[in-house]
Amino acid sequence: MQDDPPVPDGVAVVVDARGSHCPGALMELIVALKHARRGDFLLVLADDPGSAREIPEWLAKVGQRHVSTRSEQGILHIMVEKTRG
Amino acid sequence: MRIMIVGAGIGGTILANRLARLLAPELQRGEVDVVVLSASRTHLYQPGLLHLALGQTTVEALHRDPRTLLDPRVALLIDEVLAFAPDSKQVRGTSGNAYSYDWLVIATGSRVTPEEVPGLAEHAHGFYTEAAALRLARALQNFDGGRVVVTTGVPHKCPMAPLEMTFLLHDLFVRRGIAPRVDLLYTYPIGRLHSIEAVAEWARVEFARRGIRSATYFNIASVDGATRTLHSEEGLSVDYDLLIAIPPHRGAEAIERSGLGPRGWVPTHRRLLTMQGRDDVFVLGDTTNLPVSKAGSTARFQAEVIAANLASRVRGGGDTHGYDGKVLCFIETSRDRATYAAFNYAEPPHPRAPSRAIHMAKTFYHRLYWSSLRGFP
Numbered sequence: 274m275q276d277d278p279p280v281p282d283g284v285a286v287v288v289d290a291r292g293s294h295c296p297g298a299l300m301e302l303i304v305a306l307k308h309a310r311r312g313d314f315l316l317v318l319a320d321d322p323g324s325a326r327e328i329p330e331w332l333a334k335v336g337q338r339h340v341s342t343r344s345e346q347g348i349l350h351i352m353v354e355k356t357r358g
Numbered sequence: 359m360r361i362m363i364v365g366a367g368i369g370g371t372i373l374a375n376r377l378a379r380l381l382a383p384e385l386q387r388g389e390v391d392v393v394v395l396s397a398s399r400t401h402l403y404q405p406g407l408l409h410l411a412l413g414q415t416t417v418e419a420l421h422r423d424p425r426t427l428l429d430p431r432v433a434l435l436i437d438e439v440l441a442f443a444p445d446s447k448q449v450r451g452t453s454g455n456a457y458s459y460d461w462l463v464i465a466t467g468s469r470v471t472p473e474e475v476p477g478l479a480e481h482a483h484g485f486y487t488e489a490a491a492l493r494l495a496r497a498l499q500n501f502d503g504g505r506v507v508v509t510t511g512v513p514h515k516c517p518m519a520p521l522e523m524t525f526l527l528h529d530l531f532v533r534r535g536i537a538p539r540v541d542l543l544y545t546y547p548i549g550r551l552h553s554i555e556a557v558a559e560w561a562r563v564e565f566a567r568r569g570i571r572s573a574t575y576f577n578i579a580s581v582d583g584a585t586r587t588l589h590s591e592e593g594l595s596v597d598y599d600l601l602i603a604i605p606p607h608r609g610a611e612a613i614e615r616s617g618l619g620p621r622g623w624v625p626t627h628r629r630l631l632t633m634q635g636r637d638d639v640f641v642l643g644d645t646t647n648l649p650v651s652k653a654g655s656t657a658r659f660q661a662e663v664i665a666a667n668l669a670s671r672v673r674g675g676g677d678t679h680g681y682d683g684k685v686l687c688f689i690e691t692s693r694d695r696a697t698y699a700a701f702n703y704a705e706p707p708h709p710r711a712p713s714r715a716i717h718m719a720k721t722f723y724h725r726l727y728w729s730s731l732r733g734f735p
Contacts (some may be wrong), residue, residue, distance in 0.1 A: 277723075289649065291649075291666050292649065292702075292703030292704065293649030294518050294553070294554055294706045294707055295552075295553040295699070295701070296517060296553050296649065296650045296651065297424075297553040297554075299547075300512055300513070300553055303512050303547055303548075303577060304512050306619065308621065327548065327549050328548060330575075331548070331549065333595075334575055334592045335592055352616075356539065
């Protein structure tokens, strides 16, 4: 497992939740979004399959934008934009 | 050479004692010092606060003088950190003193910040500080029925505590004969009852069996004390008669003040536990920004890794150990049953069914806590 993932261009925050069973990827994202600025893009890295469903579901409830989800070598890359708050 | 450990909680204490054993010859020859800098003259057994709030233990049982927990070869200084100055390899205290080091370990833990949520500090009970736990104990003593809401902010330490508190409250209300008059509601920030899916599924069944209600995807937005209403970021509102909150947490103020990490969490290498970009600074326990549980067992397992690598470095070697994300948490499900979850970066947890035997093991651990800090040869 790569220790320090690079931060892609245009991404303000990488939420590296690989290997996180507790608190888990969504909980890490909730914290990161709270402290991000409107217009920021956040990239979540997760290896639990449930995040692919759970993160977009929560984003819809709080009115934040789910940009995309892709899987790369077993790691989910979930892109999020903070659009309000 | 000086190893300075800032913080005398579970992680800092175990690390110092382990270093004293590993580096016994060097300490005896005066080649190395192990110094613990503590902001407090007392070591608080934090898992006991849950039981203090429920009237099951006393304040005195939760405290020890940190000096009595440390190996005599470890120096203890009492001073609160004002600022970390890694460029000059110094830590500055509020006393005005500056402390130099060769290697630094930051183990300053976390603190609750209810003030981040409007109304939370003023209107919610808690059990993550001694004062809050005592106040909740008094409120519970006088409570005779109504709606009790247990709600959780993020991030928070001791991730099993919200569920444990809920189960033990239900147990308390049943024993006092007021359960039929109590509506117990548990809220959680994500879409299930706990981060760990197996724990969440087990809790779902147990909640149904006990008549405990729940609301998921519930992140605390504000508390209105006048109407006794709790509002969520997701647009839900619930009324309460007694509100018990696990507030959001931050790391030590000195970390934020020194620019070492946003909100007091220090960016940390996930295996070596060194501060990102600083090979001479290690980070231990709650203080890391790692995506692992902020729990005593985490600090305990991390202390073993840091002790081994520091001992190797003192002797001119390289890092020999890596942290694998290991965490082990007990979960009290009633007064006489418990289970546990053990996991690491690679292996998810598979909790067993709660049993009396596991409850006994946890009770035994409570009693062994003080001895376990000193370590076993």
